[in-house]
Amino acid sequence: NAGVMQNPRHLVRRRGQEARLRCSPMKGHSHVYWYRQLPEEGLKFMVYLQKENIIDESGMPKERFSAEFPKEGPSILRIQQVVRGDSAAYFCASSRSSGRDHEQYFGPGTRLTVT
Amino acid sequence: GNSVTQMEGPVTLSEEAFLTINCTYTATGYPSLFWYVQYPGEGLQLLLKATKADDKGSNKGFEATYRKETTSFHLEKGSVQVSDSAVYFCALSASSGANSKLTFGKGITLSVRP
Numbered sequence: 397n398a399g400v401m402q403n404p405r406h407l408v409r410r411r412g413q414e415a416r417l418r419c420s421p422m423k424g425h426s427h428v429y430w431y432r433q434l435p436e437e438g439l440k441f442m443v444y445l446q447k448e449n450i451i452d453e454s455g456m457p458k459e460r461f462s463a464e465f466p467k468e469g470p471s472i473l474r475i476q477q478v479v480r481g482d483s484a485a486y487f488c489a490s491s492r493s494s495g496r497d498h499e500q501y502f503g504p505g506t507r508l509t510v511t
Numbered sequence: 512g513n514s515v516t517q518m519e520g521p522v523t524l525s526e527e528a529f530l531t532i533n534c535t536y537t538a539t540g541y542p543s544l545f546w547y548v549q550y551p552g553e554g555l556q557l558l559l560k561a562t563k564a565d566d567k568g569s570n571k572g573f574e575a576t577y578r579k580e581t582t583s584f585h586l587e588k589g590s591v592q593v594s595d596s597a598v599y600f601c602a603l604s605a606s607s608g609a610n611s612k613l614t615f616g617k618g619i620t621l622s623v624r625p
Contacts, residue, residue, distance in 0.1 A: 400554070437617055438616050438618050439613070444612055451610055455612075487554055487555065489613075499557050499560070500613065501557075502547075504552075504553055504554045505554050
């Protein structure tokens, strides 16, 4: 059973471009979480999605950031008009079910660098 | 709101030394507590967890006990190995309803010398 897949692993964008990060959850998992890790910081929650629905986007900046998890295909985190402050590692996690006891499995992350 | 506080790092130990990494939390309700480990260039892996007061999570020689009275979940290992060198994150999940988003501490880097 393959783990959580993220691609690309490394992404370089110039200021003002768009960044598109992909996450394929583990087989049988329908819950996806996105987290951002800034240098020297812990991970910060961004958004929680179930298939076709955004459940909680309280950690996501209101502008330029969006996320989706379509019925078919991976979850996408999209950052429009990137700025240097968006440079970070973005991690996706998936779980089979919801609730505080259920383990989240993390992908290897996408390291975004904005030049 | 929910928060997790970890001791300042980094930590450098010699092989076979005893390890303690402190973690305290603030949360509403009854959170589940986790320790995750991150090896260089990789994602996070769950190391252990505890879901209620006085539970002890253990894995690979690591242990942590959920202490509600002191709101702590300190990580311990009796004899560290070079392969334990990594970044360790304490986290909690205090979901309301179905959302089990994690709140993380800042992480601490452990380096173990041969």
